[in-house]
Amino acid sequence: MDSSGPVGPGCRGGALSARPECSPHPSDSTQLVQECLKQFEVTEAQLRQIQASLLGSMEQALLGQNGPAPAVRMLPAYVGSTPHGTEQGDFVVLELGATGASLRVLWVTLTGTEGSRVEPRSREFVIPPDVMLGPGQQLFDFAARCLAEFLEALPVHSRTLPLGFNFSFPCHQTGLDQSTLISWTKGFKCSDVEGQDVVRLLREALKRQGVTSLSVVAVVNDTVGTMMGCDPGLGPCEVGLVVDTGTNACYMEEARHVAALDEDRGRVCVSVEWGSFGDDRALGLVLTPFDHALDLESLNPGAQRFEKLIGGLYLGELVRLVLAHLAQHGLLFGGCTPPALLSRGTLGLEHVAELQDPSAGTARVLTVLQSLGLSPGASDVGLVQSVCMAVSTRAARLCATALAAVLGRLQHSREQQALQLSVATGGRVLARLPRFRSLLQETVMLLAPECSVTFIPSEDGGGRGVAVVTAVAARLAAHRCLLEETLAPFRLDQEQLVVVQAQMREAMAQGLRGEASSLRMLPTYVRATPDGSERGDFLALDLGGTHFRVLLVRVAAGGVQITSQVYAIPEQVAQGTGRQLFDHIVDCIVDFQQRQGLSGQSLPLGFTFSFPCRQLGLDQGILLTWTKGFNASDCEGQDVVTLLREAIGRRQAVELNVVAIVNDTVGTMMSCGYEDHRCEVGLIVGTGTNACYMEELQNVAGVPGDSGRMCINMEWGAFGDDGRLSVPSTCFDASVDRASINPGKQRFEKLISGMYLGEIVRHILLHLNSLGVLFRGQQTQRLQSRDIFKTKFLSEIESDSLALRQVRAILEDLGLPLTSDDALVVREVCQAVSRRAAQLCGAGVAAVVEKIRENRGLEELAVTVGVDGTLYKLHPHFSSLVADTVRALAPRCAVTFLQSEDGSGKGAALVTAVACRLAQMARV
Numbered sequence: 001m002d003s004s005g006p007v008g009p010g011c012r013g014g015a016l017s018a019r020p021e022c023s024p025h026p027s028d029s030t031q032l033v034q035e036c037l038k039q040f041e042v043t044e045a046q047l048r049q050i051q052a053s054l055l056g057s058m059e060q061a062l063l064g065q066n067g068p069a070p071a072v073r074m075l076p077a078y079v080g081s082t083p084h085g086t087e088q089g090d091f092v093v094l095e096l097g098a099t100g101a102s103l104r105v106l107w108v109t110l111t112g113t114e115g116s117r118v119e120p121r122s123r124e125f126v127i128p129p130d131v132m133l134g135p136g137q138q139l140f141d142f143a144a145r146c147l148a149e150f151l152e153a154l155p156v157h158s159r160t161l162p163l164g165f166n167f168s169f170p171c172h173q174t175g176l177d178q179s180t181l182i183s184w185t186k187g188f189k190c191s192d193v194e195g196q197d198v199v200r201l202l203r204e205a206l207k208r209q210g211v212t213s214l215s216v217v218a219v220v221n222d223t224v225g226t227m228m229g230c231d232p233g234l235g236p237c238e239v240g241l242v243v244d245t246g247t248n249a250c251y252m253e254e255a256r257h258v259a260a261l262d263e264d265r266g267r268v269c270v271s272v273e274w275g276s277f278g279d280d281r282a283l284g285l286v287l288t289p290f291d292h293a294l295d296l297e298s299l300n301p302g303a304q305r306f307e308k309l310i311g312g313l314y315l316g317e318l319v320r321l322v323l324a325h326l327a328q329h330g331l332l333f334g335g336c337t338p339p340a341l342l343s344r345g346t347l348g349l350e351h352v353a354e355l356q357d358p359s360a361g362t363a364r365v366l367t368v369l370q371s372l373g374l375s376p377g378a379s380d381v382g383l384v385q386s387v388c389m390a391v392s393t394r395a396a397r398l399c400a401t402a403l404a405a406v407l408g409r410l411q412h413s414r415e416q417q418a419l420q421l422s423v424a425t426g427g428r429v430l431a432r433l434p435r436f437r438s439l440l441q442e443t444v445m446l447l448a449p450e451c452s453v454t455f456i457p458s459e460d461g462g463g464r465g466v467a468v469v470t471a472v473a474a475r476l477a478a479h480r481c482l483l484e485e486t487l488a489p490f491r492l493d494q495e496q497l498v499v500v501q502a503q504m505r506e507a508m509a510q511g512l513r514g515e516a517s518s519l520r521m522l523p524t525y526v527r528a529t530p531d532g533s534e535r536g537d538f539l540a541l542d543l544g545g546t547h548f549r550v551l552l553v554r555v556a557a558g559g560v561q562i563t564s565q566v567y568a569i570p571e572q573v574a575q576g577t578g579r580q581l582f583d584h585i586v587d588c589i590v591d592f593q594q595r596q597g598l599s600g601q602s603l604p605l606g607f608t609f610s611f612p613c614r615q616l617g618l619d620q621g622i623l624l625t626w627t628k629g630f631n632a633s634d635c636e637g638q639d640v641v642t643l644l645r646e647a648i649g650r651r652q653a654v655e656l657n658v659v660a661i662v663n664d665t666v667g668t669m670m671s672c673g674y675e676d677h678r679c680e681v682g683l684i685v686g687t688g689t690n691a692c693y694m695e696e697l698q699n700v701a702g703v704p705g706d707s708g709r710m711c712i713n714m715e716w717g718a719f720g721d722d723g724r725l726s727v728p729s730t731c732f733d734a735s736v737d738r739a740s741i742n743p744g745k746q747r748f749e750k751l752i753s754g755m756y757l758g759e760i761v762r763h764i765l766l767h768l769n770s771l772g773v774l775f776r777g778q779q780t781q782r783l784q785s786r787d788i789f790k791t792k793f794l795s796e797i798e799s800d801s802l803a804l805r806q807v808r809a810i811l812e813d814l815g816l817p818l819t820s821d822d823a824l825v826v827r828e829v830c831q832a833v834s835r836r837a838a839q840l841c842g843a844g845v846a847a848v849v850e851k852i853r854e855n856r857g858l859e860e861l862a863v864t865v866g867v868d869g870t871l872y873k874l875h876p877h878f879s880s881l882v883a884d885t886v887r888a889l890a891p892r893c894a895v896t897f898l899q900s901e902d903g904s905g906k907g908a909a910l911v912t913a914v915a916c917r918l919a920q921m922a923r924v
């Protein structure tokens with residue numbers, strides 16, 4: 001700003017020049033001075049305009065509709081709750097940026113008991129100017145050395161202390177300990193830091209400086225520290241206001257209003273970063289030429305315009321510019337402009353505080369001015385004080401306007417007209433300029449009369465608040481470790497999966513040779529997949545999955561038509577007597593025939609019986625053992641076709657021709673084989689799990705013939721029942737197995753299938769609850785009940801399209817008292833359990849397709865796997881994880897997974913149709 005700038009009427013742009021040698025007439029000078037100071041007056045109308053415009057920018061930013069130069073940033077601060085008061089322990093806090101050219105280190109002890117306080121120990125270190133403007137590494141090394149020096153004298157012993165990093169600059173936070181600097185403010189301009197994660201930079205510096213006794217667990221903005229430092233006894237502070245070298249505020253916003261967050265419940269702390277308000281010229285109407293001059297000479301011209309009207313780093317400079325201007329126009333200091341008056345930074349906040357302090361008295365003001373190399377006359381004192389007052393009054397009123405905008409936002413966000421809340425305040429401007437605080441309160445009451453606001457000065461500049469956030473972060477970090485520890489055994493790496501694949505291959509070979517093996521490798525007497533020439537109407541039963549179905553399958557030239565009816569198998573029937581079970585099955589068949597007008601017709605029937613059966617022929621299957629919650633008596637060791645025929649026999653006037661009994665894996669393979677002739681593997685991942693495939697007959701001991709192929713039902717659910725499965729069994733798996741009706745059996749199935757995954761998750765959640773990681777460690781009765789956590793919840797909770805809020809809804813319906821962090825943890829547990837299941841399933845499929853490839857001596861094999869089962873079909877990631885695992889473990893097999901549309905009932909009908917065709921051919 002050149003000395004010929006405007007001073008009187010029309011100052012803004014007027015070309016009046018006054019030189020000491022021609023000082024104006026006294027009456028003119030007063031008027032000229034008043035006009036000059038008048039520029040700092042902001043009318044109520046203007047304040048209300050700024051209030052509205054700031055509120056508008058805040059709501060735009062919350063919606064994520066920021067323009068290129070965001071007026072305000074509204075940055076979520078990953079602090080979801082105000083302190084419980086239960087936080088305790090020793091914490092180290094590093095404060096950088098709150099108080100300009102100094103950093104502060106604190107040792108804060110939280111007692112965890114309300115009202116009892118231990119005075120923090122702290123030390124301030126002045127930051128050399130070249131460090132504030134030099135390479136970032138230098139700044140962080142400086143900070144690390146200060147920490148080391150501070151800790152030297154303290155009882156660290158061999159502990160690792162949690163450190164909270166109070167970093168008072170605009171940052172995009174992506175976690176409690178992850179924060180990327182957007183841009184420097186307040187006299188800092190270090191290189192290679194903007195766009196970087198400042199926690200990483202600090203950790204690296206601590207390492208370089210050999211400081212090993214600190215672990216950085218949280219980074220916090222000073223406004224957040226100020227808010228969190230509020231004594232909970234004084235009622236929750238939901239706004240943090242800082243006016244020190246810079247200025248800013250944070251407040252607790254409804255999470256659902258923050259577009260950047262995927263959360264709709266609870267509140268989250270948002271750092272407004274109002275310092276940049278006006279960077280989009282919204283402040284044009286109140287900016288004076290002095291403001292523009294200050295901005296141009298600042299380290300960040302055009303940025304932080306609002307801050308430059310309020311922050312303590314700038315108030316002194318503004319006063320200096322005005323004083324220099326008045327002096328240059330002979331209106332002050334007799335027109336003298338000593339170098340001190342013309343050089344930047346001569347006046348600081350302390351000077352403004354002293355100069356305008358009404359109790360200071362003329363003598364004190366003269367002393368201060370003289371100490372600055374000025375030679376003031378007594379008549380100058382009043383004018384200097386008026387200039388200080390004008391500048392700081394404007395600052396206080398503008399700060400109040402911004403705070404009123406935040407209160408307006410809170411009214412909107414809480415849909416409340418009248419608000420009662422506490423605002424925690426921090427910073428030397430508020431502390432040192434007494435008029436500032438009272439003006440702030442008055443103006444807030446003027447602009448937000450419905451809000452009754454209590455201002456609570458923070459006692460230690462937010463150090464305690466940062467320690468509280470650090471305590472919360474430390475707790476969350478500890479929880480993270482416990483969670484990692486708990487889930488680590490579920491994370492299987494490629495090497496482990498290769499071993500599982502090899503172990504399955506070995507068990508397959510032993511089973512095929514008829515040697516002892518956990519894989520029974522049961523011949524199914526299905527020798528061929530359909531060739532499309534099958535024809536006729538068939539009845540089919542489908543027992544063993546989630547639903548029991550009776551189907552009418554019409555196989556015609558144009559394709560297959562299916563009519564089916566689902567029937568329930570009550571638990572007391574599934575676990576009653578065999579007679580009851582098969583009579584129930586026949587009842588359903590009879591009901592179905594009546595509904596379909598088939599009564600009295602004896603259609604060929606294919607029976608999908610999804611349990612391990614040793615087949616002696618297509619229509620003979622000895623049940624080896626029940627699985628999946630079935631346990632009807634007098635069935636194991638029996639031919640289930642006979643049991644069915646006997647039940648038919650017990651029912652008058654019912655005639656059924658049971659032609660084939662097939663396993664659901666075989667039915668699925670056949671059903672998909674009808675669509676895709678390369679389908680030679682059947683896979684079920686539903687209530688239970690299993691697979692079958694077309695094996696070379698010569699490899700099947702116990703079945704005559706060595707040419708051609710036969711479908712083998714692997715019964716892989718039992719894989720590992722002989723203890724030869726190296727996948728670590730966790731205590732949760734053991735709990736599920738112990739509580740099952742077949743403990744020690746179906747080991748592989750209990751790691752993979754739908755009947756068990758929900759229970760595994762439930763046991764893990766109980767464990768994490770007992771560790772205090774979940775549900776704040778509160779005992780949750782509901783979670784004690786078996787099967788309350790359905791496997792379908794995994795599919796829902798892991799769905800990408802499901803926002804966290806919906807995850808919460810599912811869990812709240814279960815009566816679980818959870819926080820948003822809990823919902824994230826539950827989702828992670830589900831992911832770990834289902835991922836292990838899918839990988840193990842993939843390792844199994846890889847073993848099977850590699851067996852087929854080697855059987856046929858092929859370099860490459862292209863094969864289709866027919867799949868069915870609720871878990872595989874409904875889980876959002878299961879199928880792709882299986883496919884990824886197969887690709888990794890069987891790279892020479894191009895495997896297509898074909899989901900069966902009509903279930904294995906159709907497959908059973910096709911097996912029956914093939915049998916009838918072969919029988920037909922045999923008869924002619």
Ligand code: G6P
Pocket residue numbers: 542543544545546547608610664667684685686687688754868869870871902903904905
């Ligand atoms: C389909 C098949 C059944 C099979 C079931 C397995 O429904 O038709 O034969 O048993 O899938 O899946 P689930 O999830 O029902 O146990």
Ligand code: BGC
Pocket residue numbers: 097098167168169170171185186221222223242243244245246247248249273275307
């Ligand atoms: C920074 C804020 C900080 C404020 C008060 C501003 O310059 O951008 O992050 O809260 O100063 O220290």
Ligand code: BGC
Pocket residue numbers: 544545609610611612627628663664665684685686687688689690691715717749
């Ligand atoms: C049974 C298999 C069946 C699988 C899928 C297992 O429990 O033993 O026979 O194929 O579940 O339903």
